[in-house]
Amino acid sequence: MAMAGRIRSSLPLLRRMMxxxxxxxFPCPRSSSAYRxxxxxxxxxxxxxxxYATAPAQQGGRVKVPIAYFAGTGKYASALFISAxxxxxxxxxxxxxxxxxxxxxxxxxxxQFMMDKxxxxxxxxxxxxxxxxxxxxxxxxxxxxxxxxxxxxLKHLDTISEKFxxxxxxxxxxxKAIITTVIPLPAEEEKELKETLQDVIGQGKKxxxxxxxxxxxxxxxxxxxxxxxxxxxxxxxxxxxxxxLREPIVDII
Numbered sequence: 001m002a003m004a005g006r007i008r009s010s011l012p013l014l015r016r017m018m019x020x021x022x023x024x025x026f027p028c029p030r031s032s033s034a035y036r037x038x039x040x041x042x043x044x045x046x047x048x049x050x051x052y053a054t055a056p057a058q059q060g061g062r063v064k065v066p067i068a069y070f071a072g073t074g075k076y077a078s079a080l081f082i083s084a085x086x087x088x089x090x091x092x093x094x095x096x097x098x099x100x101x102x103x104x105x106x107x108x109x110x111x112q113f114m115m116d117k118x119x120x121x122x123x124x125x126x127x128x129x130x131x132x133x134x135x136x137x138x139x140x141x142x143x144x145x146x147x148x149x150x151x152x153x154l155k156h157l158d159t160i161s162e163k164f165x166x167x168x169x170x171x172x173x174x175x176k177a178i179i180t181t182v183i184p185l186p187a188e189e190e191k192e193l194k195e196t197l198q199d200v201i202g203q204g205k206k207x208x209x210x211x212x213x214x215x216x217x218x219x220x221x222x223x224x225x226x227x228x229x230x231x232x233x234x235x236x237x238x239x240x241x242x243x244x245l246r247e248p249i250v251d252i253i
Contacts, residue, residue, distance in 0.1 A: 066170035069163060073156045077163035080144050085171065089138050094168045096141040100131075101161040114154035124149045173205045177225040180212045180233075197225070 063082045069075060084093040104111045113119065113127070128149040132142035148154045169176055177197050179185065185193065190209060197207045207225075214222075217233035224230075 065167065067163075067167055072153075073159045074163050076144075076148070076153065076156070077160045077167060080140075080160075080164055081167040081171070083140055083144075087140055089140055090168055090171065092138045093141050093144075094165060096135070096137040097157075097161040097164055099135070100137075100145075101158050104157060114157060117152060121150060121152075124154070128154070169208075174208060175201055175205050175225050176208045176210055177223060178210045178212060180214050180217060180222040180224075182213070182215050182217060182219055184213065185211055197223075201225075 063085045065078050065081065069078055080093065081090075084090045104114060113124075119127075125146050128145045129142060132145055137145075145154070148157065148160075153160075166176075175197075177194075179190075179193065190211070194207055194209050197209075201207060217235045218238070219234035220232045220237070222229065222231045222233050222236075
């Protein structure tokens with residue numbers, strides 16, 4: 001009860017912090033209008049056409065990428081996002097990737113298969129196609145996984161899946177807020193925190209809360225969303241106080 005009370009007392013402070021520019025907030029980079037969907041830095045346009053040739057008929061028009069990624073895994077996620085939106089299959093592909101990423105966490109054998117570079121490319125592609133067929137994945141998902149298999153990128157599936165989820169949520173006007181506390185938030189506190197976030201973010205977007213437990217923060221809470229971090233943990237406050245006390249005292253005459 002005492003912990004829940006401290007969390008509730010932090011909500012007014014959180015609201016004030018989120019309504020002014022935060023020093024530790026990182027704005028989302030602007031999407032590039034010249035962005036070209038690349039399956040990977042080493043994949044040519046002809047390879048892209050071949051690997052996506054069996055995808056469903058796509059709609060015309062340019063798809064705007066809501067978040068610009070520049071690393072290799074981000075390019076993979078962005079390429080799949082563009083294809084999924086054009087194929088009107090965003091939710092299905094998202095479900096496929098999420099279930100596969102979760103399966104890799106539950107199965108050490110499957111995780112080892114994705115990491116093992118000694119598996120011949122042909123065998124890896126064949127096994128990946130069989131998994132996709134058995135799981136009834138969308139054809140677009142299946143083709144994408146085969147691209148990852150061919151380019152030995154299956155080991156990055158978790159990261160690609162996370163970035164694809166971020167793109168899908170941003171596209172649908174959804175915001176995931178990660179709340180880190182020492183103990184699980186009681187339902188009433190979670191509801192109040194969600195309402196606070198919704199008021200600040202605005203009614204044009206829908207807020208989803210993901211709770212994380214981290215005893216090392218000692219108390220309070222840390223809120224992360226839209227690449228912003230609002231740290232109201234006791235650990236951070238203690239470190240700030242320690243730095244303050246270590247600063248030399250300057251006499252003003």
